Amino acid sequence: VSNFKIIESTLREGEQFANAFFDTETKIKIAKALDKFGVDCIELTSPAASEQSRKDCEAICKLGLKTKVITHIRCHMDDARIAVETGVDGVDVVMGTSKFLREFSHGKDMTYITKTAIEVIQFVKSKGIEIRFSTEDSFRSDLVDLLSIYQAVDKVGVNRVGIADTVGVANPRQVYDLVRTLRGVVGCDIECHFHNDTGCAIANAYTALEAGATHVDTSVLGIGERNGIPSLGGFIARMYTADREYVMSKYNLKALREVENLVAEAVQIQVPFNNYVTGYCAFTHKAGIHAKAILANPSTYEIIRPEDFGMSRYVSIGHRLTGWNAVKSRCEQLELTLTEDQVKEVTAKIKKLADVREQTMEDVDSILRNYARAIENGTA
Numbered sequence: 001v002s003n004f005k006i007i008e009s010t011l012r013e014g015e016q017f018a019n020a021f022f023d024t025e026t027k028i029k030i031a032k033a034l035d036k037f038g039v040d041c042i043e044l045t046s047p048a049a050s051e052q053s054r055k056d057c058e059a060i061c062k063l064g065l066k067t068k069v070i071t072h073i074r075c076h077m078d079d080a081r082i083a084v085e086t087g088v089d090g091v092d093v094v095m096g097t098s099k100f101l102r103e104f105s106h107g108k109d110m111t112y113i114t115k116t117a118i119e120v121i122q123f124v125k126s127k128g129i130e131i132r133f134s135t136e137d138s139f140r141s142d143l144v145d146l147l148s149i150y151q152a153v154d155k156v157g158v159n160r161v162g163i164a165d166t167v168g169v170a171n172p173r174q175v176y177d178l179v180r181t182l183r184g185v186v187g188c189d190i191e192c193h194f195h196n197d198t199g200c201a202i203a204n205a206y207t208a209l210e211a212g213a214t215h216v217d218t219s220v221l222g223i224g225e226r227n228g229i230p231s232l233g234g235f236i237a238r239m240y241t242a243d244r245e246y247v248m249s250k251y252n253l254k255a256l257r258e259v260e261n262l263v264a265e266a267v268q269i270q271v272p273f274n275n276y277v278t279g280y281c282a283f284t285h286k287a288g289i290h291a292k293a294i295l296a297n298p299s300t301y302e303i304i305r306p307e308d309f310g311m312s313r314y315v316s317i318g319h320r321l322t323g324w325n326a327v328k329s330r331c332e333q334l335e336l337t338l339t340e341d342q343v344k345e346v347t348a349k350i351k352k353l354a355d356v357r358e359q360t361m362e363d364v365d366s367i368l369r370n371y372a373r374a375i376e377n378g379t380a
């Protein structure tokens with residue numbers, strides 16, 4: 001599954017998120033932050049969508065980013081003619097509407113669709129621009145029809161084909177089967193786009209790579225239509241656990257938080273508390289048993305090293321589940337010298353207080369300091 005590529009679609013799929021309105025300046029900031037993180041491609045809203053969308057697309061192409069700049073259009077010659085004039089490195093074409101696709105699945109318009117797709121592909125390629133051809137709602141389409149159109153576009157030299165789970169209906173096993181089958185009939189790259197309506201988006205993306213896909217679509221914090229697609233951070237977390245060296249050498253992981261904060265602010269949302277890697281509790285350890293093991297060896301309860309992402313771990317001790325090992329570690333940080341029995345005694349005090357209400361870190365520190373002072377003064 002190594003050697004995958006990320007098509008970062010915050011500036012296309014992400015613009016379809018309910019709260020998203022990106023002005024030119026914001027788009028440029030996001031594009032630069034994604035470039036700094038090191039995504040392989042960024043995908044932009046169709047220049048045919050509006051006059052400003054077209055201008056923004058041109059402006060981003062002129063930034064001289066390392067990442068490839070791709071735009072996303074309908075499978076129409078009208079859109080293709082506009083797209084090739086913007087300066088993009090690539091064009092992602094998606095076929096028709098779902099209604100169109102349904103007709104196609106029933107065997108109607110197959111010839112027409114194939115003909116249009118080939119025309120668009122040949123035109124875009126003739127301009128020296130990369131092209132991908134994808135179908136919308138691939139998992140509810142007729143397999144035979146799908147495979148024959150992919151085969152036809154592969155033959156005329158499309159750079160990538162794409163499958164899209166537009167409605168978030170697919171599960172990993174179905175993804176594996178479809179991508180595996182597709183891998184057998186086309187020689188070009190395969191891109192995958194998964195919606196997260198049922199929480200399978202990241203798992204589906206990973207499985208697609210296992211089955212032979214090459215490119216995965218993401219967006220920052222997963223924003224998109226409805227509840228979105230795989231989040232860049234979540235997908236990266238998944239790939240990091242599969243091949244840490246590769247992911248660390250290819251992407252600037254410490255730049256993740258910055259781009260997430262930027263996008264969160266732009267669309268006026270909070271980074272979720274349980275967000276992958278950067279959520280506020282992503283590296284917080286609480287239960288006494290966990291805290292003890294974490295202090296001895298973080299790998300016991302951490303699959304991701306927080307420092308690789310510029311994050312830090314936190315051992316929570318001001319609660320009734322706390323344990324004396326974690327308290328002892330905090331005493332050491334505060335340079336309070338207590339015996340084991342004393343640490344156990346003060347831990348019991350913390351638990352007793354925490355049974356009434358959670359204690360903050362400051363509360364715990366003052367309990368520890370007061371206890372140590374009392375020991376010193378012989379008044380404990």
Ligand code: HCA
Nearest residue numbers: 094134136137162164166193
């Ligand atoms: C949509 C289009 C799309 C396209 C995906 C792709 C989808 O907004 O419906 O081009 O791969 O989910 O089908 O985002």
Ligand code: CU
Nearest residue numbers: 013166193225
């Ligand atoms: Cu989509």
